[in-house]
Structure formats: structure tokens, C-alpha cells
Amino acid sequence: MKSFQDRAREAEAAMREVFAETPLQRNDHLSDRFGADILLKREDLTPVRSYKLRGAFNAMRKVLAAAPDTSRFVCASAGNHAQGVAFMCRHFGVQGTIFMPVTTPQQKIGQTEKFGGSSIEVRLTGDYFDDTLAAAQSYCDQTGGHFLSPFDDEDVIEGQASVAVEIMQQMEGLPDRIIMPVGGGGLSAGIRSFFGAKMGYTLVEPAGGACLNAALAAGAPVTLGQIDNFADGAAVARIGERTFARLADLDPSDAVTVPEDRLCTTMLEMLNVEGVVLEPAGALAVDALSDVAEEIAGKTVVCVTSGGNFDFERLPEVKERAQRYIGVKKYFILRLPQRPGALKEFLTMLGPEDDIARFEYLKKSARNFGSVLIGIETNRADNFLVLERKLVAAGFTYRDITNDDVLAQFLI
Incomplete structure (x- = not known):
């Protein structure tokens, strides 16, 4: 052996x-x-x-060597495996049915169709991959197609x-x-x-x-x-x-x-x-x-x-996630007093390297205070230490929500 x-x-x-x-x-x-x-x-x-086309090539090569009459291959994938299978279906001159989640970006669908051409059919099924996989395997059972696993296969x-x-x-x-x-x-x-x-x-x-x-x-x-x-x-x-x-x-x-x-x-x-x-x-x-x-x-x-x-x-x-990771972009909820000059006072606290990337009132009906969502970009993470010290000294109430996954999901 x-x-x-x-x-x-x-x-x-x-x-x-x-x-x-x-x-x-x-x-x-x-x-x-x-x-x-x-x-x-x-x-x-x-x-x-x-x-991914390496594994697809080798698995299909071996299947066709053992069973030359195999005419249809099936896979479930939202990305690279689908493209590898599509490319190899066209190379080997066989038909492929590729199941992809409904949520798959159009760019990936387009690439898969480009690589496979007339040799493949893309079927958008299920919001989640588990649903897509189940549909692909069920289709194999019904049609006698050969299922190509993206990874859990010896070939x-x-x-x-x-x-x-x-x-x-x-x-x-x-x-x-x-x-x-x-x-x-x-x-x-x-x-x-x-x-x-x-x-x-x-x-x-x-x-x-x-x-x-x-x-x-x-x-x-x-x-x-x-x-x-x-x-x-x-x-x-x-x-x-x-x-x-x-x-x-x-x-x-x-x-x-x-x-x-x-x-x-x-x-x-x-x-x-x-x-x-x-x-x-x-x-x-x-x-x-x-x-x-x-x-x-x-x-x-x-x-x-x-x-x-x-x-x-x-x-x-x-870019957004990278900036937040290295600490040069942050989001705050700022409690802004509803009085003339309050916003101007806040703006004077910003340094020469600070830039407002987002500004949105969250509560417009409060009588004395208004909550503001503000996003700030800067060149150095240390600049935020300076800004936060100024906010505290001036008596402004704020909350840093940059790393608050729940609030960030709804507000950012």
C-alpha cells in the first residue's frame, strides 16, 4: 500500500x-x-x-477513476470550496450542483458561476449553513450525486x-x-x-x-x-x-x-x-x-x-475594526446639557488630531439633557486619555461603548 x-x-x-x-x-x-x-x-x-481547488481536484479525480460514469457532483459552501468545485467541474467536464446560503454575498456567487460556467448550477438555500448542508445532502440522496466534503474526506x-x-x-x-x-x-x-x-x-x-x-x-x-x-x-x-x-x-x-x-x-x-x-x-x-x-x-x-x-x-x-482594535477610534454616548454653548464647549475639548466621524442625537425630547452618540477618530490612542480628562474636568457625563458588543450592535 x-x-x-x-x-x-x-x-x-x-x-x-x-x-x-x-x-x-x-x-x-x-x-x-x-x-x-x-x-x-x-x-x-x-x-x-x-x-480549496486542490482537495476538490484530488477527490474528483479519484471518484472519476473509480466510477467513470459519475456525472454529477454536489457540495455546500458559502465561498472558496464552492469556487474550487466549480472550477474542477468545468475541468473534468461533469455537472455540479452547488448549494449556497441565501445570505451569500453576490460577489462570491458571481465568482462561483464564472469558474463553473455551464458546468454548474448554483442553488441558494437556507439562511444558515447547516440548512444549506442538509439541503445539499438531501439532494444527493434523491439524485445519486456524489457529495464533495469541503474538508472531512481522506482524498x-x-x-x-x-x-x-x-x-x-x-x-x-x-x-x-x-x-x-x-x-x-x-x-x-x-x-x-x-x-x-x-x-x-x-x-x-x-x-x-x-x-x-x-x-x-x-x-x-x-x-x-x-x-x-x-x-x-x-x-x-x-x-x-x-x-x-x-x-x-x-x-x-x-x-x-x-x-x-x-x-x-x-x-x-x-x-x-x-x-x-x-x-x-x-x-x-x-x-x-x-x-x-x-x-x-x-x-x-x-x-x-x-x-x-x-x-x-x-x-x-x-478599517473600522482595525481602528477600534488599535485604539484610534472610539464611540461615546455623551450626556450633553440642553443649554446654549454646550456643544461648542465640547468641541473646544477636541485636540488637533481628533476628528468627529459620527454625531447623532439619541434623545431629542429631554428637557435638561440630551444623549448624543459620537464617534471620534484620532492619530494616537493616547489622545483619548487627554479628551476623557477634559470631559471629566468639565463635568460632562459620558460612556465609552466602543467595546460594548450589545450597544455597538444596535447603535454603531
Whole structure:
């Protein structure tokens, strides 16, 4: 029987008939910042701007080899898996039915339809992914189609391991550490299974979808009660059974979570400094460098930038979250006295670097005081300390709601 490594090598070789290997690039900016040799494995540069087409290719290749009359493949996905399956359906000349949630952004739907062309049909079903998945599986049962899992499939894991094959071919030696994102676990299970204990690993999850950490704590996959879909390419409620079996022996200290707001600062840094467009999940590995900075000093590190399918309509949200994380944008509810000159008095407290980004009266019928929602941007977080001291000295009552999730959800 062939080893996993041999099968991964065969999968990688077969892929070269469809798309070129992705580059492994040294990043001078990150290398200088962390005092290490930082290499980016640019999976954001595949034909569908993510690594997902690797697993889709290998799984479909094997199904068609075993059952050449298979004519329809089915998947459920809100993003990169859908695009990978669509691309490969057109390549193999088979039909694909792709179920996507009704809430899927039109940009992702359009990309999926572009890659698949006449070979695929997109069906928008369900407000939540669980409903979409159930509809896709039911459709498979009715039509006899072959369901393509986004991660919990041995052939998919084997296909994602082709990333490791390329890394090995592109380096003179092996890296000291590989940092990669985790969603359902297909990529991390494939790379770690290929390299084994030859290097260190850091597996990265968004804080709002830390299903690997939950599974490591419980000793088995568990379903998260709630997830934050901001990093939608990695925000998974439950890690795969097959993938976790390959990751269960991971040291919990090697599984890190990063806050979504901090992730936004990394996305902006890579865009503004390096001109690299990364989706939230695609930036996870780069963002985690700050969590392992002491461990990687002087080492050779590969970060897998797993995807670049970013809708620029989300850029204002990314900027907003990044500003709030680094403390240069805040929101206050200010209790403003209803007397002439009160607003002018407040405005004189603003410094030369402070700018009002939002101003809205919340109560217009109060006789003596009015509540105002005010958003302020500045250049340095310390400027807010100065402003708040002035407010207190002048007797103004205020509340900082920047990090109050409940109030921010309704007011901001």
C-alpha cells in the first residue's frame, strides 16, 4: 500500500496538468519585523485564489477513476470550496450542483458561476449553513450525486497535502515552523500528516470559530454553540472527524486563536505595505506571527496565506475594526446639557488630531439633557486619555461603548 506521502506526491504531480504551483516567497517586511526568515506560501494566487481547488481536484479525480460514469457532483459552501468545485467541474467536464446560503454575498456567487460556467448550477438555500448542508445532502440522496466534503474526506486531505509537497520542492531544506489556518482542518491535517514531526507547527483559528481548540480540550470534535462569521473561510462550528483524528495529538499550546479585530490590522498592513490582498482567513497565519514572535526569532518560518477572495465592499468594516482594535477610534454616548454653548464647549475639548466621524442625537425630547452618540477618530490612542480628562474636568457625563458588543450592535 502506498504511503500518504506518496499519494500526496501523486496528487501534486497530477495537478500540474491543471494549474501551476503557487510561489513560496520570502517577505522582507515581515522578516525584518520579527527577526526571522519569513516565507509566504501564496495559496491566494491559485486560479480560484485559495487552496480549496486542490482537495476538490484530488477527490474528483479519484471518484472519476473509480466510477467513470459519475456525472454529477454536489457540495455546500458559502465561498472558496464552492469556487474550487466549480472550477474542477468545468475541468473534468461533469455537472455540479452547488448549494449556497441565501445570505451569500453576490460577489462570491458571481465568482462561483464564472469558474463553473455551464458546468454548474448554483442553488441558494437556507439562511444558515447547516440548512444549506442538509439541503445539499438531501439532494444527493434523491439524485445519486456524489457529495464533495469541503474538508472531512481522506482524498480532500490528501489533495490539500500537495501544499506541503510544493513547499518541500521549493526549499533547499525544511522550515523550522509552519504556520497555517484551521477551519474544518483539511489543510492542516494534510500538511502535518505529510511532514510529521520534522518541524514545529502553529495552527491558527479565529477567536469566533475556535473549533480545534474546543476539540483538543474535549478530546473529540464538539459543535460550537455560536460562531463569528467574519473570517468565513475558517469560521467552522465543528472540526471534521477525519481531520481531527490527524490533529488530536497536537500540543494545545500550538493551537492559537486570534481576535477578529486584530486580524483586520494585519489585512490592512498586508494591503497597504505589501500590496497583498488577503481575505480574513487568508491572513490568519501572518497575524499569528506576533503570538509566536519569541519562538521564531532567527528561525525559518512558512506562513500559508490560504486565500485572497476579499470583497472590497467589506473594506470599510475592516478599517473600522482595525481602528477600534488599535485604539484610534472610539464611540461615546455623551450626556450633553440642553443649554446654549454646550456643544461648542465640547468641541473646544477636541485636540488637533481628533476628528468627529459620527454625531447623532439619541434623545431629542429631554428637557435638561440630551444623549448624543459620537464617534471620534484620532492619530494616537493616547489622545483619548487627554479628551476623557477634559470631559471629566468639565463635568460632562459620558460612556465609552466602543467595546460594548450589545450597544455597538444596535447603535454603531
